[in-house]
Amino acid sequence: MGSFLIAAFVIAPQLCLYNGMSCRIGKFDNADFLDVFLGGTRDVLSDYSLIRADLYYHGGIYRKHFEDHAITEDHEDDAEHRSKERSSVHEAEKREAKTHNPLIRLAREIRLDKHRHLQSDEDKEILPWIHYATRLNPNNIDAYVIGGYWIGQKMKDAKKGLLLLSEAAKHNPDSWKIYAQMGRLYLLELKDHKKALTNFVKAYKLFDEKNHDKIDRREICLYIGTCYENLRRYKEALPFYGEALSLLPEDTGMRKKIEYLTNKLEK
C-alpha cells in the first residue's frame, strides 16, 4: 500500500523538481504543488520513503522481520550483532518447530529469513527513495544527510553528494547536520581542508542547547581541530581539541595529542 501511495505521487515530485518546487495548477496559482496536492501527508510519505531506502539496503526485508528471524550474510557485521540475531533465530525456530501446522511450515519456507546488505555495485538502488524523500519534504534533513553520505562517501561521488547537500542547505539554512556532512565530504573525500573547515565552523556556530548532544559536539570539535591541524594552524586547533577533551575526559589519546601540539607550539 505504501508503494502504491509513493508511486501515485511519482509524477508530482517530478513536476515540482522541474518547475522549481512551484507549479501553476488552476486556481492554485504559484502555490506549492505538493502542499496543495498532499498537504501534511507529504511529510509522512517522505519519512516512509526513507524507511523504504533502509529496506532496500537490507534486501527488501523489514527490520522487524530480521530482528526476530534473520541471519545476516554480511561477514563485516560485528560478532555481537550476529550472535544476538542467531540466538533469536534459534528461539524462533524452536517455537516454529513445535507447531504441527503444515501451513506455518509452508509460510516459513516462503518467507525470506535472511537479510543481506547491498553490494558495492548495487549501492545506487536506494537512491530513488532518497530522491522521493527529499522531493516530498525538502525539510527532511535526515534524508539529505543520508543521501549526501551515501552518494558522497559510499558511492565515492563527492561532487554529486555536495550538490544534494547544497540544495539541502538552501531549504534548511539553520541545520548544522547538513554543514557537518558537507564538511565530512570536503575533508574525507576531497581532502579540501579549507572548505571542510568553513563548513564545520558553520555547523559549530549553528549548535544551540537543544539541537545536538555531547557526541555530536565532540565530533564537530574534533573535525575542526583536525582541519586546523592539517592547515598547520595548531594554535587555533588547540581550543577545539580542548573542548573535545572536556566532553570526554577519559580520552587519553586526545590528552596526548594536546600535549604534543602544545610542546610543538612552545618549541
Place this chain on the structure above:
Amino acid sequence: MNNILILANHTVKALIRKKDLYVFLIMLGVLIVSLLFDNFFGFTGISRHAKDIGYFFLWMFSFIIAITFSARQLPDEIKNRTVLSLLAKPITRTQLLMGRYLGSLYASATAYSCFLALYALSVYFRGEGMNSIVLIQAYLMGLYFLVVITAVTVLLSLLLTLSAAVTFSFVLYFAIMWFSEPIMEFVIRSKGIISTAANIIYYILPHYEFYDMRVRLAHSWDSMPMWVILFATLYTLLYSGCILYIADKKLKKRFL
C-alpha cells in the same frame, strides 16, 4: 464440461469488450517506462524500485480485475433473471457456478499474463537482469493467487450483496497481507484450547501472502525450492476446491 467452457468463454469476451484491461495495460506501461527511465541524482541503471513498484501495480491491477469480474458474475445473473433462462437449458447449478468461476479466472489470468509480459519485456528491454526462474515462479504463484481470490470472491458474492462482496474481498486481502506475520506468531505462541482455535482459524483464512513474490523478484533473491511450489499448488487446489464446494452448496440452496 462443454457447458462450463461455453459459459467461461462468455465471461472472457466480456473482459475484451470492457475497457478495464486496456486502461490498466496503458497505465502499467507508462508507469514502468517512466520508472525505468527516471534519473536519480545523475545515476543510471537503477532498476529495483521499478521492478518493485511495477510488480506491485501489475499485481493490484490483476487483483482488481479478478475481484470485480468474479463478484459481478452470479449476482448479475440472478438480479437480471437471466439465470432462469440459463438453468432452463440442460445446465446444472454446479455447471453454472464452475462456468462463471472459470470464466472470471480465465479473464483475470489473461489480464495478469498480459501485465506480466509487459513488465518482463520492459525490464529486459531496459537491459536490467531478472532471475528467469524467479520470474516463472512469480508468474505461477500469481496465477495461484488468482485461483484462490476468484473462488473466495465468488463465494462472497453468494453470501453478500455485490458491493459488500467487493469491499469485503478488498478488506480481507489487505488484512491478510498486513497481518499475516502477527497472526502466524499468535498461532505459534498460543497454548491449549486457544491454540486449537487459532490453528482452525489459520486453516480457514485464505493465505494470500504465500503468493506474493515481489521482494524475491525485485531484490534478486534466489528462487524457491520445487517442493514449496508443489506444496503451494496443493494448498491452492485444496483451498479453492473447498471454497467452491461451499459456494456450490449455497447456490443449490438459494431460491432464485
